[in-house]
Amino acid sequence: MAMIGQPLDRIDGRAKVTGAAKYAAEFRVPNAVHAVLVQSTIAAGSITGFDLKEASDMPGVLAIITPNNAGKLTHPENVPQAVAGPLLQNKDILFNGQHVALVVAETLEQAQSAASAVRLTYTRGEAATSMDAMLGQAYPPKHFRNGARPPDTSRGNADESFATGAVKMDATYVTPIEHHNPMEPHATIAAWDGDRVTVWTATQGISGVQSTLAGQFGIDKANVRAICPYVGAGFGSKGNTWPPATLAALAARTVRRPVKLVLSRSQMYTSNGYRPRTVQKLKIAAAADGALLSMRHDGFSSMSRPSLGEFAEPVALATEMLYACPNVAVTHRLVALNAALPTYMRAPGEASGVYALESAMDEMAVALKMDPIAFRLKNYAETDPHENKPFASKALRACYEQGARAFGWEKRSAEPRSMRDGNILIGWGFATSTYPTNRMPSAVKIRMEKDARVVLQCGTQDIGTGTYTVMTQVAADTLGIPMHHIRFELGDSNMPPGPVSGGSMTVASVSPSVQAACRALLDKIKDRAVAQPGWGGQSRDGLQLRDGQVVGIGQQISLATLLEHGPIEAEAKTQPGDEKKEFSMHAFGAQFAEVRVDPDLGEIRVSRYVGAFDGGNILNAKTARSQLIGGITYGIGMALHEETLVDQETGRIVNTNVAEYLMPVNADVPDIQTIIVPNDDKNSNPLGVKGIGELPMVGVAAAIANAVYHATGVRVRKVPIRIEDVL
């Protein structure tokens, strides 16, 4: 029976339900000491001095590392991941909560006490803390999409055609700063041995850790080993190699002992990126029959000071691609603030951008008096209207149909406030979801041991998404041997490299190499068989591996006998081909939300949810569904809960904890129905997968915002939607 597609239990599940799984902070490294970060309390200026007397006299303190004494990094900026600090290399203060010192002590408690006794003096500079006040000074990103495309694009003439529309909308949508808040805080243990360093670190990309540390410390990549078998999730916050990992290594080199640095939850708010705030201006015009004539999407996203790096939220890319509209213009701008550097967060670009786009499309449908789905179908793009290419595959129509049927959409009455349950207002909202299909190169090593068990290795990560399990399934099918004879290992940079676990691309990137490595192994097994005495003349390609036997014409030999000559090893590398040139590659989905709003109290509850997704081939229905439900829940958070609040006076984040940074809890989440729309996208990659990590969260906030409008008649153009917005 084929393992691919089965709803199998997670291979890593047992370790996780028993508490045996080891996360970065949990490795026992002999002689390790503890480091605690000290962070700035002003948003702009420079450090004029430190008073370390009290702190350094405290028990157990081994070192206090400040910009005055920190070891110099070879290439603080010249690292692959565009995070240039703060690394204690200078005394400039660019945001509130910036790392300014690192205290190392024998125990965690000693380091914490001493960290609280570190005193600094500053000269204060002028801080820009309000994005709205700075919108006029927005500037185009310099490295938009790493230079792969310009920040502004257009087709036709969006502005002229806008004037000719029978129905128009022109509105601004705002999304807040959000923090990933993976449940595992960042943690690194760093240990040097001469000029070689080993880090156990919570990361979505061990290869990135390896090259970043090598660059920063000016050592050979081979001298950096990054280990990360389990990650307590990341959602983008562990995609880059952020300063704490580097600082742990710096501290370990300073005190000449292994150093463990675990961020507090509060420090996580200024240490490892966040989803930037966006202000998005949408202008859409359509003919009276609903045909789109013009779309304009101008996106502004908040940034740090440019010297810390660059991240631009690519909010308007879906707008170019999603609808067959002849005239489209999109722009992307940055607004520099005294804030930490933002970064990718689950469904970067699309989560924020599709919220605005699909809210605007709902406003258009209302203005046109069209059913929101009918309006989308009227403008359905059969081919990518921006790149003028066919889609690698697109089952969006089926997502609309199957989602609508499961939700009971045809029973919706269009008028706002027209559906009630007693006093409670009921609203039904809909939105489209989409996320690009990505793939990167990867390499896999495989070895069949003498007992015919197989070990595969790839320096990829399992951030909770099921990599261990899914790759074992792929290997089992390709080799034709049971899963429990196979072990897939990951999370060690000594293994052949895999890509960062982000952009929903792990399965698409790594599984082709798993397949290729398995095939290479099979070939070697067969080579060994035909080299046996008496097998002369048989061609390798005619052989089969069946029930532990290599079977040829009139001959067979057991694997066990073949393996008496020693284990068999193979390695394979795969990379994307020309598919991106030929096809436009995207996953799609349809999101349906029901909300219940108390008209007197304004309380909004999501009471029912249906999401239908074309994520390409689904390799494991169980882990996939878990991802889909988790993604929708993340979207519920965006719609109704999550917002990082910055005090405009001090530039300080005020809700740096998971009690006041509201996230969905168990009692907030309704019954969620997910529909996997069958598709197999072999145009995109050999396994036909599209990736489902980000897709399920895209459009959720719009579906809920549209449902809130339908329930209340109030159009809220920002998230999270709060009680006071609908009263």
Added chain:
Amino acid sequence: MAKTYVSATINGESAEFLCETQQTLLDVLRDVIGLTGSKEGCGSGDCGACSVIVDDRLVCSCLMLGVEAEGKSITTIEGIANGDTLHPIQQKFLEYAALQCGFCTPGLIVATKALLDENPNPTETEARYWLAGNLCRCTGYDKVIRAVMDVAADMRGEKVA
């Protein structure tokens, strides 16, 4: 600094340890005793990842001092299974895929155990509110609740359809 001697029962076995007076029970479990199954997600009582059962009460071990464990009986995630045999709650979490990254999972399982010890027949709403103090950023909770309702029925000896 002088350490304090503490004697307690951990997962059914008597345990003696020395700890600093300011060390939390969570840090003692993780760093002194080496039971790293309990996680620190916040250190402030907000996430439930550090949940343990202390004398039949569900407690955030990050909010309790190690020295307060004196004379108490503590159950951590490491004490839930029976040797190599998973507890039914653990088994159902596996079957329902009620975990992804797994960081919240020990806390959720311990909290579920405390729930079912106290209320073997919870309604779905009761289960959701009991577990509302255990944050999970990955799963969306739905499967957790399916697992909890199913295992509760199993443990009551009922068959669910």
